Amino acid sequence: MNVGVCRQMSKKIMIVDDALFMRMMIRNILTKNGYDVIAEAENGAVAVEKYKNTNPDLVIMDITMPEVDGIEAVRMIKKIDKEAKIIMCSAMGQREMVFESLQAGARDFILKPFQAERVLDAVKKATSY
Amino acid sequence: MKSTTRVGMAELRIVKNNEILVSMGIGSCVVVALYDGVEKIAGLVHIMLPYCNRARDNPNPLKFADTGIEELIRQMVDAGADRRRLVAKIAGGAQMFSSLNSFNKEILAIGDRNVEAVIRTLDENGIRIIAQETGGNFGRSIEFHSDSGIMFIRTVGHESKQI
Amino acid sequence: MSFDVENLSVIDLDKFKEIGNIGAGNAATSLSKLLNKRINMNVPEVKLINLENAVDIIGGAETLVAGVYVDFKGDIQGTILYLLDSTSLSKLLELLMNKETDTQISELNDIEASAIIEVANIMSGSYLMALSSFTGLKAVHSVPNLSIDMAGAILSVPVIEYGAYGDKTLFIESQLTDGTEQINNYFFLIPGITTCPVLLKALEVGT
Numbered sequence: 001m002n003v004g005v006c007r008q009m010s011k012k013i014m015i016v017d018d019a020l021f022m023r024m025m026i027r028n029i030l031t032k033n034g035y036d037v038i039a040e041a042e043n044g045a046v047a048v049e050k051y052k053n054t055n056p057d058l059v060i061m062d063i064t065m066p067e068v069d070g071i072e073a074v075r076m077i078k079k080i081d082k083e084a085k086i087i088m089c090s091a092m093g094q095r096e097m098v099f100e101s102l103q104a105g106a107r108d109f110i111l112k113p114f115q116a117e118r119v120l121d122a123v124k125k126a127t128s129y
Numbered sequence: 130m131k132s133t134t135r136v137g138m139a140e141l142r143i144v145k146n147n148e149i150l151v152s153m154g155i156g157s158c159v160v161v162a163l164y165d166g167v168e169k170i171a172g173l174v175h176i177m178l179p180y181c182n183r184a185r186d187n188p189n190p191l192k193f194a195d196t197g198i199e200e201l202i203r204q205m206v207d208a209g210a211d212r213r214r215l216v217a218k219i220a221g222g223a224q225m226f227s228s229l230n231s232f233n234k235e236i237l238a239i240g241d242r243n244v245e246a247v248i249r250t251l252d253e254n255g256i257r258i259i260a261q262e263t264g265g266n267f268g269r270s271i272e273f274h275s276d277s278g279i280m281f282i283r284t285v286g287h288e289s290k291q292i
Numbered sequence: 293m294s295f296d297v298e299n300l301s302v303i304d305l306d307k308f309k310e311i312g313n314i315g316a317g318n319a320a321t322s323l324s325k326l327l328n329k330r331i332n333m334n335v336p337e338v339k340l341i342n343l344e345n346a347v348d349i350i351g352g353a354e355t356l357v358a359g360v361y362v363d364f365k366g367d368i369q370g371t372i373l374y375l376l377d378s379t380s381l382s383k384l385l386e387l388l389m390n391k392e393t394d395t396q397i398s399e400l401n402d403i404e405a406s407a408i409i410e411v412a413n414i415m416s417g418s419y420l421m422a423l424s425s426f427t428g429l430k431a432v433h434s435v436p437n438l439s440i441d442m443a444g445a446i447l448s449v450p451v452i453e454y455g456a457y458g459d460k461t462l463f464i465e466s467q468l469t470d471g472t473e474q475i476n477n478y479f480f481l482i483p484g485i486t487t488c489p490v491l492l493k494a495l496e497v498g499t
Binding site: 178 | 346352354359434440441442443444446451455
């Protein structure tokens, strides 16, 4: 039994992206660094449902997805839980997109393609308070 | 060795004497083959769009189902075919990409509209469709043989067919 | 007022080429980061392709290719088509998944298909972002769609769209390679007919 296990190690994260490949990639980065991926969703609608059921500490959210897009999903989740911590991760990095995401309630914006360090930095920052 | 003639988008060709008409990589377009089984004259038009909007200047009539088919009939008769004997075989009109998440659903679904326009135009011209291989979400290559009137269809990932 | 794609001036062609440069340059950088490999971009070519020649772009109507279709809308609208032949697809997948693969192009599994789609997604985002920075014209892109089929069938989609207006299709083609000629992917931007004049205007000197 590890004494003094870092509290970060038990943070529960949900990954939302319509690309299986991307979910896998992010999951690998997170689990290799001690995070617990408790749920995955392939679109905004599923994300909202799973958020309600699993109550993650953090959500990593893509924007371009079928059914309900990421920014809309952020708004919906924030309505359910105004303390919800969400960071965007998208290929669409135009200023307006970033702005709209932050306005909707996201805390950070990771632009694809990203390096693992960028994801880890963003996750650490978002879950540290 | 039978000679083959390619029929590309918005083109029309007529052959006899055992020659073969070929169209490759047909996606949302529709190829319309007309055949006079007695004279063994085969014609093919490769259309892209349903109806000709005559308001535009000089559009190529072969692009459109209505004007393309009418032109094919005209040329077949000129070549010696008996209009009353003509029968049709059609292929193509696929939807290559799902339009579920697209902003451009209309264009992606053009295959279906092309097929409808072809069926309607042939009907209006009293020509019976005796075989049809249309729709789906995959491309097709076809060969239409003037000696037998058979259309051979090849696809990726599905079995070859004869209609 | 229908934009006449068939009578573009030399300056117009140059402007479209510049769009290809800017957009694909950024897309190439993104691809490079994804693959951890240097990706070069050949000078973009602006092609006004006749209907009958469209299928020759990537080697013939029956060449088996992976095609990802993305459309975009906003200040500008149109289509992006990302095409790869079999060899390039295998090599790309190897680099993305970090392992050898002998998967046939027509038998991609879910993860492999998803990987290619995501590459197109990322590159499209980069392309449009670069365009936006340069021209001020904003656009968002759709969820991408993959089709693995004959090149002719896949290319029929944008060609038909332009076919409604004229006899040529405008393709802004960028060929990205890894220098060893194993990865040859084609990134086509096909601007909507109403978008062509908008793009040209945005590149007017002094605007």
